[in-house]
Amino acid sequence: MDADRFLALEVRLKSLEDREAIRALIAAYGPLADTGLAEDLAQLWDEDGSYAVGAMGEVTGRAAIAELIDGPIHQALMQDGCAHLLGPVAIDLDGDRATARGHSVVLRHTGTGFEAHRVSANRWELTRGPHGWVVSRRDNALLDGSEAARALLLPRH
Amino acid sequence: MDADRFLALEVRLKSLEDREAIRALIAAYGPLADTGLAEDLAQLWDEDGSYAVGAMGEVTGRAAIAELIDGPIHQALMQDGCAHLLGPVAIDLDGDRATARGHSVVLRHTGTGFEAHRVSANRWELTRGPHGWVVSRRDNALLDGSEAARALLLPRH
Amino acid sequence: MDADRFLALEVRLKSLEDREAIRALIAAYGPLADTGLAEDLAQLWDEDGSYAVGAMGEVTGRAAIAELIDGPIHQALMQDGCAHLLGPVAIDLDGDRATARGHSVVLRHTGTGFEAHRVSANRWELTRGPHGWVVSRRDNALLDGSEAARALLLPRH
Numbered sequence: 476m477d478a479d480r481f482l483a484l485e486v487r488l489k490s491l492e493d494r495e496a497i498r499a500l501i502a503a504y505g506p507l508a509d510t511g512l513a514e515d516l517a518q519l520w521d522e523d524g525s526y527a528v529g530a531m532g533e534v535t536g537r538a539a540i541a542e543l544i545d546g547p548i549h550q551a552l553m554q555d556g557c558a559h560l561l562g563p564v565a566i567d568l569d570g571d572r573a574t575a576r577g578h579s580v581v582l583r584h585t586g587t588g589f590e591a592h593r594v595s596a597n598r599w600e601l602t603r604g605p606h607g608w609v610v611s612r613r614d615n616a617l618l619d620g621s622e623a624a625r626a627l628l629l630p631r632h
Numbered sequence: 633m634d635a636d637r638f639l640a641l642e643v644r645l646k647s648l649e650d651r652e653a654i655r656a657l658i659a660a661y662g663p664l665a666d667t668g669l670a671e672d673l674a675q676l677w678d679e680d681g682s683y684a685v686g687a688m689g690e691v692t693g694r695a696a697i698a699e700l701i702d703g704p705i706h707q708a709l710m711q712d713g714c715a716h717l718l719g720p721v722a723i724d725l726d727g728d729r730a731t732a733r734g735h736s737v738v739l740r741h742t743g744t745g746f747e748a749h750r751v752s753a754n755r756w757e758l759t760r761g762p763h764g765w766v767v768s769r770r771d772n773a774l775l776d777g778s779e780a781a782r783a784l785l786l787p788r789h
Numbered sequence: 790m791d792a793d794r795f796l797a798l799e800v801r802l803k804s805l806e807d808r809e810a811i812r813a814l815i816a817a818y819g820p821l822a823d824t825g826l827a828e829d830l831a832q833l834w835d836e837d838g839s840y841a842v843g844a845m846g847e848v849t850g851r852a853a854i855a856e857l858i859d860g861p862i863h864q865a866l867m868q869d870g871c872a873h874l875l876g877p878v879a880i881d882l883d884g885d886r887a888t889a890r891g892h893s894v895v896l897r898h899t900g901t902g903f904e905a906h907r908v909s910a911n912r913w914e915l916t917r918g919p920h921g922w923v924v925s926r927r928d929n930a931l932l933d934g935s936e937a938a939r940a941l942l943l944p945r946h
Contacts, residue, residue, distance in 0.1 A: 480638075481794070484645065488798065491648055491805055494656075499808075502877040506890045506942035509910065509932065515944070556934035558892045558908045560876045562717045563659040576663045578715045580739065580746075582894065582908045584933045589894075589905040591746040594715045594739045596666065618666065619741045620713035628663035630672070637795070641802065648805055651813075719874045720816040733820045735872045737896065737903075748903040751872045751896045753823065775823065776898045777870035785820035787829070 494566050496608045497573055497601055505559040505579075513544035521602060521609040529595070529616040529624070556584030557592070564599070567631065571603040576628050579615065594618050598627040651723050653765045654730055654758055662716040670701035678759060678766040686752070686773040686781070713741030714749070721756070724788065728760040733785050736772065751775050755784040808880050810922045811887055811915055819873040819893075827858035835916060835923040843909070843930040843938070870898030871906070878913070881945065885917040890942050893929065908932050912941040 517537035616624035773781035930938035
């Protein structure tokens with residue numbers, strides 16, 4: 476066996492590791508949101524990363540993202556009882572950048588049961604930073620029939 | 633180190649790649665269904681692949697699968713707002729064939745909220761083709777207590 | 790290339806395999822629960838593994854776990870029609886032990902539609918046994934606003 480064959484194996488392994496790291500990053504979001512760990516959750520994003528939540532507007536930077544979690548809307552959700560359930564993500568790797576597309580469902584306890592409070596499309600833009608993959612931008616929009624929400628789930632051609 | 637040890641590593645890597653490719657193939661379904669990209673969605677299947685949706689019957693071939701997406705039932709769902717959320721899949725690899733079992737939930741916007749419109753069992757039969765893994769057959773059935781739906785989720789013994 | 794570089798590759802591959810095996814183990818739960826394969830489901834656990842379901846208490850050992858599936862509550866769920874949908878898991882590997890955190894949603898057929906019957910936080914403690922990864926403990930609690938349920942989703946610091 477030669478060095479080329481070894482290198483080829485390393486490249487294939489790296490690609491799997493990248494996909495696994497991206498999946499792990501996104502899988503960490505739900506538990507952090509549900510437990511209200513605002514600082515830890517913000518660390519999933521790049522320093523100047525942004526989070527756009529449909530009609531609620533867009534925030535930039537970790538402090539602003541942490542404030543979303545510490546804010547009254549999210550705290551009320553946690554008080555009632557909530558699950559930020561995500562679906563599997565379709566990952567497109569492109570060197571040190573990647574995109575992941577998938578659904579998120581916020582389930583909310585109503586007192587007598589649970590309801591699907593928000594059902595959204597998500598587009599995660601990711602970057603490989605010095606300490607691993609981070610979110611550079613997340614776009615989230617309610618799947619209420621709007622074209623803009625559907626557009627987040629479109630693959631790049 | 634010898635060639636055998638290298639080969640063993642390649643085999644292990646290949647197995648992980650296969651599982652990742654199958655997971656990626658299935659993870660692509662939801663976003664394609666929600667955005668109505670009928671042709672792209674049909675490309676997930678083999679040329680003569682089939683899709684059986686419970687009582688709605690079975691279609692064969694990419695053109696027929698694309699028609700399901702372009703048809704009135706699916707287009708009405710998209711108009712209302714929908715999310716084709718999938719769960720994780722239990723993958724059984726067997727050389728150039730594989731089976732994946734898991735749930736799918738179609739969430740539908742009702743105007744005032746979201747409801748779980750369809751909750752189904754899925755059995756995906758997959759084949760490794762010249763361009764990678766494709767779906768040779770997908771069976772989907774409502775988990776409404778029927779034995780037939782449950783049977784789709786059974787492991788092979 | 791030298792033996793060290795080869796070894797490093799093997800270690801990285803092993804780590805991916807461990808994560809994949811844990812994900813596969815947990816992905817097997819839903820289909821086994823929905824099909825009522827009590828013995829097979831219990832085999833996901835270690836011989837003396839335990840399963841704590843919130844207020845319903847804790848059971849230990851495979852026979853007791855199988856009884857949960859064979860028992861009247863679970864059988865009634867199956868009769869109605871149910872889906873034990875899981876979300877992605879956040880996996881923390883530590884040698885021969887691991888923790889996985891994530892959501893589970895039991896969807897139940899009501900006769901006219903489906904409802905989110907249980908929405909829970911889950912903490913899976915896993916161990917590498919002689920035949921691969923097994924569950925040593927699963928803690929499940931309703932996300933109804935209780936601090937105890939949220940605590941299951943907390944990362945270790």
